[in-house]
Amino acid sequence: MDQLALIIGLLLATVVAVGLGDRLRLPYPVLMLLLAVALTFIPGFPDIEIPPELILPIFLPPLLFATAQRSSWAVFRVRWRTLIMLAVALVVLSTAVVAGAAWLMIPGIGIPAAIALGAMVAPPDPVAVESVAGRVHMPRRLITVLQSEGLFNDAAAIVIFQAAVAAAVGGTRIGPDVVLKFVVGAALAVVVGIAMGWLTSLVTRLVASMVARSAVTLVVPFAAYILAEEFHASGVIAVVVTALEMQRHTRPQDAAERETRTAFWDVVELLVTGLAFGLVGLEIQDVVRTEGSAVFGMAGAAVVVCVLVFAVRFGWLGLLAVSARKQKNLLQPTSAKEVLILTWCGMRGLATLALALALPVALADGTPFPARDQVLVTACAVLLATLVLPGLTLPWLMKVLNASQDGTEERDAARLLARRAQAAAVAALKDHELVKELPPEKVALVKEKMTRLHAELLDGSLRNESLAEKRERGRELAITVQTIALDAARQEVVAARSEPDMDPEVADRVLRQLDLRTMIMPE
Incomplete structure (x- = not known):
């Protein structure tokens, strides 16, 4: 009962955070995270226990689906090069750099565990980006770049993380089969997503009740995610493709249904986002409380990783900006100002936390997972540094850079x-x-x-x-x-x-x- 009361309380707090965020012009997910951290200092505050393996299946499908509904296949056809460079190449590069630094700084971590840490902190969160960027009147072109990146980068990070953890637990090496696994998983996920999109469109045309048709769209993201995972494919890509297919099958005459579905999903997205970031705050405080004073000894490596995460993203986006100018590609950052904004918007969120909590406690032989405490603290530090700091300062940065648009x-x-x-x-x-x-x-x-x-x-x-x-x-x-x-x-x-x-x-x-x-x- 305590956990149910806590969830209801977080949902109510989300509504308050939205109102407060509107007044202060701050993103409500950041306010929810800070509020949740503050609540844990109250004596007797109840703990909430969600199995780590359920965090991604519970929260990612509806949030990815809601974001993907605002896009289209045409966007990805035009931006596929940018998408590969950000959602795949940048994730791989960030993972490699962080893993190398962790291997050098953290005693006994080992290469597989270091790669797992790199995969955790590599993918920016599309939900956090959406809620923050929209409030500061960021140019639509940049928001679309961030949305496109955030919809697919979790897939690459999850595949790398799973391969690294399997290698660490089994005492094996990570081989080139990771690339094959990612490609095959992505291809299967696209097939699952297209099939689910077609099936959903068929079902909604057979069901007479408009309320039931809207309810189907809430079930579909979870079904697509679970089905894809059962086929060892990417649940993330399956959900995104399902949303895009459903948008492709939309009919001009379904005016009332579109209005009902839009209102329904606005409420779902708001509450699920608030609850998710509230739980992120609770879990961060729980990690810090579990580690106690040992956190201070881990701070040095965590700070270095945080700096590297920003630096790698800034450098990679800078290279894309140079190439975009030479090729006159307006679908990538084209100036130092845009590079800085997109770097500052590389906010980590649910995927980082879920992967950190999914780390096994022990290896196959019963020995503790290498440097698990340090990995958890570092992942939480990156999450806080990339989410809270940019979330609170992005309005100021946009003003200083004179980058906001009036919507003209x-x-x-x-x-x-x-x-x-x-x-x-x-x-x-x-x-x-x-x-x-x-x-x-x-x-x-x-x-x-x-x-x-x-x-x-x-x-x-x-x-x-x-x-x-x-x-x-x-x-x-x-x-x-x-x-x-x-x-x-x-x-x-x-x-x-x-x-x-x-x-x-x-x-x-x-x-x-x-x-x-x-x-x-x-x-």
Whole structure:
């Protein structure tokens, strides 16, 4: 009962943290982490025990799914080089550098355990990045780079970590089969994700209840993750691909369902994020409390690893910026300012904590896992350094660098897409039989604006009918014309969302306005 009360308390604290974060202009996940750490100092505060092997399956699927829903296949087709360089190459490089430093500094750690430590601290967390970057008006191009990186880098880190732990426990070496395992696992995960996306789309079309269709989307991420793991594939990639496939199968006419699902997932994402980072704070304090005064003796190596994590990311992004300028690639950082911002946004989170807690206590022969205490303390130090420090100082950094945007670029893109939608609506009206029944002046009015049609089309042009019949006929005609226009407009926006140069979030914003207008239209 104590653990249930603690979970409920953390959920309520999440709501408070959101309100406080809005006032202070600080990311609520960071506030939740700090609040949870502070709560553990209260005498008699209950402990919460979640098996380490359940942390990733419980929290990663819904959070990855929520983030991936805001992207599209087109984004990854355009950014695949950047994605490989950040989500795979940078993870491997960070793992190698941290492992080398740990092997030199930490007595008796051994190469496999050092590699495990490197894999833990290598992948930035997409949830933390999303919640922090969105509040400081970061350019959308940089946010998209961070989102794309964060959706896939956990997969590479988890494969490396599992191979390193297996080598440490079994007393073997890590071989080149790790690369093959990653490639095969990723390929299988894509197949699982595509199959789950198709199956979900089929199920949602067969289920009549809109509430049930929204509920299915909560079950699907967990199902995709578990199924992929059963096939020894990447659950992370399977969840992301499932979300992208479901977005690809979305239908323009499902306006009410999109609104219901969006509201549902906004609540789920907020509560799960707050709970996850609250538990991160509790676990960090638990690690520190378990180690006691020995933590101070481990601080030196932990600080060095923290500095290396930032330095490697800064250096690698700097190389990408130089190559981007030579190739005129705007899908990567192109200036020192952008490199610094993206470095500061390399926040670690759930994956780092879950992998740290998943470390075995002993090896196959019963001896303690090499330097396990030092590895845990170092991982927690990196998590705090990369999450709390940037989370609290990013608004200041953006102000100093004068890098914040006022949203003009997004508004212009939305305005351009809205014009496309309006043109599609007008074109559909031109070719429809019912429009020919309208007077010419009303056709012109529809072309200029698709608002207030109900009142404006109720005129007396139908001379051979009674006043009541004229009004009813005008009302039906107005609704029909508006339906035709909105259907064509939504179709245009849904198609535009899959275009390579279209920001999915801009398309979603315009589509939501059309959906809302459809839902308030009289029947």
